[in-house]
Amino acid sequence: MSERFRKEYAGRGLVTICGLLIIAITLAIGAFLIYQGTGTFYKFHHSLFEFLFSSDWSPMDNATEGGGSVGSAVYIAGSLMTCGLALLIATPFAIGAAVFMTEISPKWGTRLLQPAVEIFVGIPSVVYGWIGLTILVPFIRDVFHAKMGGYSVLAAGIVLAVMIFPTITTVAADSIRSVPDYYRKAAYGLGSTRWQTIYKIVLPAAKTGILTGVILGLSRAFGEALAVAMVIGKTRAFPKNILSPTNNLTAAIAADMGNSASGGEQNMALWTMALLLYVISMIFIVLIHALGKERKE
Amino acid sequence: MSEKLRHRIQRAKRINALMTGVFTGIGGFFLGLIIVLAGYIIIHGLMSYYPGLLSFTSKGIGNQLFNTVYLVFWALLISVPLGVLAGIYMAEYAGDTKLTRFIRVCIESLSSLPSIVIGLFGYLVFILMTGARWNLFAGALAVSILSLPSVTTTTEDAMRSLPKSYKAGSMALGATHWVTIVKVLLPACTPRIVTGVILAAGRGFGEAAALLYTAGQSTRIVWNNWNLSSVTCPLNPFRPGETLALHIWVMRTEGALNPNSEKIANFSAAVLVIIVLAFSMTARYLAGRYGKKQMGEKA
Numbered sequence: 001m002s003e004r005f006r007k008e009y010a011g012r013g014l015v016t017i018c019g020l021l022i023i024a025i026t027l028a029i030g031a032f033l034i035y036q037g038t039g040t041f042y043k044f045h046h047s048l049f050e051f052l053f054s055s056d057w058s059p060m061d062n063a064t065e066g067g068g069s070v071g072s073a074v075y076i077a078g079s080l081m082t083c084g085l086a087l088l089i090a091t092p093f094a095i096g097a098a099v100f101m102t103e104i105s106p107k108w109g110t111r112l113l114q115p116a117v118e119i120f121v122g123i124p125s126v127v128y129g130w131i132g133l134t135i136l137v138p139f140i141r142d143v144f145h146a147k148m149g150g151y152s153v154l155a156a157g158i159v160l161a162v163m164i165f166p167t168i169t170t171v172a173a174d175s176i177r178s179v180p181d182y183y184r185k186a187a188y189g190l191g192s193t194r195w196q197t198i199y200k201i202v203l204p205a206a207k208t209g210i211l212t213g214v215i216l217g218l219s220r221a222f223g224e225a226l227a228v229a230m231v232i233g234k235t236r237a238f239p240k241n242i243l244s245p246t247n248n249l250t251a252a253i254a255a256d257m258g259n260s261a262s263g264g265e266q267n268m269a270l271w272t273m274a275l276l277l278y279v280i281s282m283i284f285i286v287l288i289h290a291l292g293k294e295r296k297e
Numbered sequence: 298m299s300e301k302l303r304h305r306i307q308r309a310k311r312i313n314a315l316m317t318g319v320f321t322g323i324g325g326f327f328l329g330l331i332i333v334l335a336g337y338i339i340i341h342g343l344m345s346y347y348p349g350l351l352s353f354t355s356k357g358i359g360n361q362l363f364n365t366v367y368l369v370f371w372a373l374l375i376s377v378p379l380g381v382l383a384g385i386y387m388a389e390y391a392g393d394t395k396l397t398r399f400i401r402v403c404i405e406s407l408s409s410l411p412s413i414v415i416g417l418f419g420y421l422v423f424i425l426m427t428g429a430r431w432n433l434f435a436g437a438l439a440v441s442i443l444s445l446p447s448v449t450t451t452t453e454d455a456m457r458s459l460p461k462s463y464k465a466g467s468m469a470l471g472a473t474h475w476v477t478i479v480k481v482l483l484p485a486c487t488p489r490i491v492t493g494v495i496l497a498a499g500r501g502f503g504e505a506a507a508l509l510y511t512a513g514q515s516t517r518i519v520w521n522n523w524n525l526s527s528v529t530c531p532l533n534p535f536r537p538g539e540t541l542a543l544h545i546w547v548m549r550t551e552g553a554l555n556p557n558s559e560k561i562a563n564f565s566a567a568v569l570v571i572i573v574l575a576f577s578m579t580a581r582y583l584a585g586r587y588g589k590k591q592m593g594e595k596a
Contacts, residue, residue: 004473011475015386018379019400022449025442026403029410029418036421096323104320113324115581116331122573124503126545127338127566133549134559135337165327193313216409223411225506226546250413250506257417258510262425274417278410285406 030278037275039268046070051272057236059266070269074236076276078153078248082228083221085157085242086164091214093161094168095203098210101169102176103198109173120166129227132159137231146243151233154242159227164217171216175209176202208295212288219284223277225250249273335570342567345560353520358565360518363531364433364538368512369501371437371534376444377494381483383445384452389478408446415442416507423511431513433538439507444497451493455486488587492580499576503569505542513537514547541565 054071233245
C-alpha cells in the first residue's frame with residue numbers, strides 16, 4: 001500500500017511543481033523586464049514623460065556615459081499608427097468573413113473558409129514581411145508614387161491587417177455562434193430579413209465577443225516585429241501621411257538591440273521599449289478579462 | 298397592403314440580397330487571397346531554386362533547415378513534458394482556488410506576450426546573464442516558453458473532455474488517482490495532445506522574432522565533426538543556430554552582400570510554408586479522425 005501512495009504523492013508533487021513553474025516563468029519575465037527596462041529612469045535619470053512624449057532621440061551608445069536623450073514618441077506613434085490602420089482595414093473584413101461563416105453559409109464556412117483562416121494563421125510572420133517587401137512595397141511605390149520607394153505606414157498597415165484578420169474572424173465567429181438560436185427565430189418570426197436579423201439582433205448580441213477579438217488582434221499587431229520592420233522603412237520621423245515611412249517600437253528593438261553597447265543609454269532605452277510592449281500587452285489582457293466578465297453577466 | 302409598406306418590404310429585400318452578396322464577396326475574397334498568396338509563395342519560391350540551394354554548406358539552406366528542425370525538437374523536448382504535466386495538474390489536481398485562477402491568468406498572459414518580448418527575456422537570461430554566445434539551445438528555450446501555454450491548455454482541455462466513467466471505472470477497481478491518470482486518462486487523450494503538439498511545432502518552425510537574439514543570426518556546421526563539445530558539430534545545441542525563418546530576415550539585410558539573396562529568401566519562404574502547411578494538415582487530419590472515432594464509440 002505505502003508504495004502506491006508514495007507514487008501518488010510523488011506524482012501529485014511533480015505536476016504541482018510544473019503548474020507553479022508556469023507562474024514562475026510568467027513572473028520572471030515581468031521581473032527581469034522591469035529590472036532591465038527601468039534602467040533608463042534610475043541609471044540615466046530620464047523622466048517617464050521624456051521617454052513617452054519627446055521625439056528627441058539621441059542616446060549615447062557606450063556602457064557608462066549618459067547625457068543623451070531618449071524620447072521615443074516617434075516609435076510609439078509609429079506603433080499606434082500602423083496598428084490603428086491595420087485595425088481599420090482588418091475589422092470590417094474580418095467581421096464580414098465571420099458573418100459569412102456563421103450566418104450566410106455555415107457549410108462553405110466550415111469546409112473552406114475555416115481551413116483558409118487556419119492557413120493564414122500558420123504562415124510565419126517573416127514570410128508575410130518578405131511578401132510585403134517584395135510585392136507590396138514596389139506596388140505602393142509604382143501606384144502611389146510614394147517618395148521613399150514604397151516603404152510606408154500603409155505597407156505596414158496592410159501586412160498587419162492580413163496577419164490579424166484571422167484572429168478577429170475566429171473570435172468573432174465563435175461569439176456569433178454562441179448567440180442563442182431563438183434570437184434569430186424571433187427576429188425571423190417578426191418578419192425580418194436575414195440582413196436585418198444580422199444587423200439588428202445577432203451583431204449587437206455578439207458585440208462584446210467581437211470586441212474581444214478586435215483587442216486580441218490589436219495585441220497581436222502591437223507585438224509583431226519582423227514583418228513590420230521589413231516594410232516600415234525605419235526612418236526616425238513622424239510620418240507626414242500614410243505613404244511616408246516611419247519606425248516603430250518592435251522594429252527599433254529588432255534592429256538595434258544587438259548593435260548597441262550592453263548597459264549603455266541606447267541599450268537601456270531599447271529595454272524600456274520592451275518593457276512598454278510588455279505593459280501594453282498586460283493592459284490588453286486586463287481589458288479582455290473585463291470584457292469577459294461583462295459577457296458572463 | 299399599402300403602397301408605402303410594399304415599398305419598404307421591397308427595399309428591405311433588396312438590401313438583404315445586396316448584403317448577402319457583400320458577405321459572400323468577403324468570404325470569397327479571403328479564400329481567393331489565401332490561394333493566391335500560398336500559391337505565389339510556393340510556386341514563385343520553388344521557381345527560384347538553383348542547384349546547390351539545398352546543399353548543407355554556407356551557400357545552401359540545408360544547415361538552416363537542419364537547425365530549424367533541431368531547435369524545434371529541443372523546444373518540444375522541454376515544453377511537452379512540462380506542458381503536459383502542468384495540464385494534468387490543472388485538469389485533475391487544481392481545485393477552484395485563487396492559485397488556480399492565477400495560473401490561468403499566467404497561461405493567458407504567456408500566450409499573448411509578443412514573441413519578441415519572450416525573445417528579449419531569453420536574450421537577457423540565457424545569453425547575457427550566463428555570458429554565453431548565441432546558441433541554439435537558448436533559442437529552443439525561448440520557443441519552449443512560447444509553446445508551453447498551448448501544450449498546457451490542450452492537455453487540460455483533452456483531459457476535461459474525457460467521459461467521467463473512465464476515471465470512475467479505474468478508481469472503482471482500486472487504482473490510485475495518479476495510476477488512473479497515467480494508465481487510463483493520459484493514454485485516452487494522447488491523440489488530442491499529439492494534435493496540439495503538431496500545431497505547436499508548426500508555429501515553432503516559423504518563429505523568428507524570439508530567435509533573433511537567442512539562437513543567433515549565423516550558423517557554421519562542419520558535417521563530419523561529431524565531437525559534441527565543438528562549436529561546429531551539428532548536434533551540439535550550444536552553437537549559434539540560425540533557423541530558416543531567421544535566414545529570410547538575414548537575407549533582407551544582407552541583400553547587397555549576396556547576389557542570390559532574393560532567390561534564397563523566396564525559396565526559404567516556400568520551404569517554410571510547405572512545412573507549416575504539412576503540419577497543420579496533419580493536425581487537421583488527426584483531429585478529424587479522432588473526432589470520427591469518438592462519434593463511432595457513441596453510436
